[in-house]
Amino acid sequence: MKKLAFIVAALTIYAGPAIAQSQEDQAACTPDVMRLCQQDIPDRDRVIACLVRSKLQLSPACSGVFVRAHTAAVSRTKL
Numbered sequence: 001m002k003k004l005a006f007i008v009a010a011l012t013i014y015a016g017p018a019i020a021q022s023q024e025d026q027a028a029c030t031p032d033v034m035r036l037c038q039q040d041i042p043d044r045d046r047v048i049a050c051l052v053r054s055k056l057q058l059s060p061a062c063s064g065v066f067v068r069a070h071t072a073a074v075s076r077t078k079l
Helices: 002-015 023-036 044-053 060-077
Strands: none
Touching (some): 023 044, 023 060
């Protein structure tokens, strides 16, 4: 379970440095990791790639993590 928490934390960091890693983000994406990408655990890069590939199947909560990350990244590039 610690590996899963690390992977979800890495996902949050990868998704956007401007978004602080939070327990809410981890809680939002953990079920999706288990449902969609369990075969890729513990390889962090493969889990992230799986979630990106599966973006249409993500729960609204986990999808929100990606949307916030994307919005933050776009805001940073406009500065």
